[in-house]
Amino acid sequence: MRAIVLSTVLFFGGAAVAGCPEYLNHDLRKLHSQELINLCEMSPGQPLLIVNTASHCGYTKQFKGLQELNDQYRDQGLRVVGFASDDFRQEANNEEEAANVCYVNYGVTFTMFAPTHVRGDDANPVFRELAIQTEAPSWNFNKYVVDSTGKVVMHFDSSTSPDSPALKKAIESVL
Known part of the structure; x- marks a missing residue:
């Protein structure tokens, strides 16, 4: 059995944030932007989808459904985050096009990260840990419900729609 350390104390802005797992403590570039976002700073102690x-x-x-989940549960503390990836060869040819699909076509307001690997040896630190805790995505639109300590409480594959009662129940269990 493999032990995984999930809890650390991070210092930023002079304050300590307890409970943010190391795998979320990375600067990741926002989609079609030079802005870097650290999930520990963005959502300390909050559950994630x-x-x-x-x-x-x-x-x-x-x-569309992910944005609806974001709208429905944001005030209760849930943070929805998307990681664009071309690991399955279905991402846009450039970030401007990907951003238009997200922000213009679907009205996404939740955080979207620039294209990154989500499986294999090149997977970013977030997805490396998600694969350890559950499994790596086998296709696009896998959903991982993560509690406020960084533990994955449920993994859903692509075929689970955002309006799935099972997904909503898992989200509500971490709020």
Whole structure:
């Protein structure tokens, strides 16, 4: 059995934030921007819905439902975050196009990260840890419900729509 250390104390802005797992303590570039976002700073001690996305996938229309989840649960503390990826060869050819799909076509307001690897040896630190705790995504639009300590409480594959009662129940269990 492998032990995983999930809790650390981070210092920024002069304040300590307890409970933010190391795998979330990385500066990641926002989609079609030079802005860097650290999930520990963005959402310390808050539950997350982490999704790997692609702009030209049969599941791309799930952006609409993910935005609805964001709208429904944001005031209760949930942070929805999307990681654009071309690991399944269905991402836009450039970030401007990917951003247009997200922000213009689907009205996404939740945080979207620039294209990154989400599986294999090149996976970013977030998805490396998600794969350890559950499994790596086998396609676009896998959903990981993560509690405020960084533990994955449930993984859903691409075929689970954002309006799924099971997904909503998992989200509500971490709020």
